[in-house]
Amino acid sequence: MTQIFFSATQYAAATVTAAIRAGLFGPRENHRRILVVSDTAAVPEVGTPLDRMAGFTSLRPEFDEVRSWNEFIAPHHPAGWSPRAQDACLWEKAARLAWDLGDDPVEIACESIQANPSRAVAEIFADSPIHVYADGLMSYGPTRNRIPHGMSSRIARVLHLDLVPGLRPMLLSEYGVEPEPVPGGAMVDVLARIGEEGGGILAERIPEGNRPTAVLLGQYLSAIDLITRAEEEQLHIRMLRAAARAGHEDVLFKPHPSAPAAYSRSLEEAARELEVRLTVLSEPVLAETVFAFLQPKLVIGCFSTALMTAAAFYGIPVARVGTDLLLERITPYENSNRIPLTVIDAALPDAEHEPIGSPLQLSLLADELGQLVRTVGYCMQSRKYPGLHDEAAAWLAAHLDEYPQYFKKRRLGRLHLPGGSPVRAESLRRNPTVRRVVRRIRATQS
DSSP, X not given: OEEXXXXXXXXXXXXXXXXXXXXXXXXXXXXXXXXXXXXXSSSGGGSOOGGGSTTGGGTGGGOSXXXXXXXXXXXXXXXXOOOOGGGHHHHHHHHHHHTTOTTOOEEEEESOTTSTTHHHHHHHSTTSOEEEEEOSGGGGSOOSSOOXXXXXXXXXXXXXXXXXXXXXXXXXXXXXXXXXXXXXXXXXXXXXXXHHHHHHHHHHHSOSTTOOSEXXXXXXXXXXXXXXXXXXXXXXXXXXXHHHHTTOSEEEEEOXXXXXXXXXXXXXXXXXXXXXXXXXXXXXXXXXXXXXXXXXXXXXXXXXXXXXXXXXXXXXXXXXXXXXXXXXXXXXXXXXXXXXXXXXXXXXXXXXXXXXXSOOOHHHHHHHHXXXXXXXXXXXXXGGOGXXXXXXXXXXXXXXXXXXXXXXXXXXXXXXXXXXXXXXXXXXXXXXXXXXXXXXXXXXXX
């Protein structure tokens, strides 16, 4: 059996490596393992592939070979390409030839199955079992796109990091796929080994004296059209001011790898005004390596998964900035970022207005978040979870006044849930289903 693992980020590769080392993919001697790396950035040619990043050498021993998906499908872009249905078998033959697979049976382990390149991979290896692994908070939300039956029936499980212990993922649950957590200890060990090389980079970059005590996380949200570039610059400045308000004089900013340099310049100007020593870390080092190396007293971000890894794996106090703005702006309601945004907004303190600096009580979060996440998930994808309607209605009747920011009145109205705005007659007249029914009634009456 050949197992092929597809990863687009170093964090994803670390997740699947932790799963392998925890024994979730069987004994090594029974399998040939190939890691296929891809870069889905807008311009991958100028980026650093994950197999060339600091710390990759610690992951390499788990795999017999490393291949590049970008090179295999060139000149196509991994994020936008998938094979035509009539060409899928030809691409499988090409992959088997290029990677010396022969006629051996193949198992696939990939990330978000709803989107490329994972969707393309699943279409090419059309007879192979699939293991989906989720490396972030999106696993707690519903599946974004419909998965064809021929593909969903091959999905064996969803492997996920237990970032909110006790909170059950919704991802692929409508297809009867069961979640399986990757042991946190295995993940921390993998991250520590990656960090050995990355720590050397940080040691050269950051002198031992006066090391930053707070870390700010950039996400490059304007690239996915959630906010404008100017608003994102202001978001980072708000993070810096919140850290300064909490008493931190040495701060490190870890920008998103694709973010423009202008973001850092505006932040540096704000740091001078606040009399804060700012370090901008442009090197391709995992946020978790920064946490382990610096052991900061505070991590501030918007809704990055790294906020929860800081809390769950390293016990570092975390806080959020700007989630209220994102909750207003995020569209459509089905946007998969809504669940990570909801989890972070509900679980973390507001760095600008609330006391910060205390570790999260993770053991209490699942009870608080479980029903909220399921209700938001139902509102996002109600057709996939019709059985959740009554549960969502009961929860909203009791708790909507406490959590109004996570719901839209028009959406609640369309789903006949408490708190919804009345459906206007004009909206009904424009509704294609209503118009179709009216035409049928008129046809029978004539």
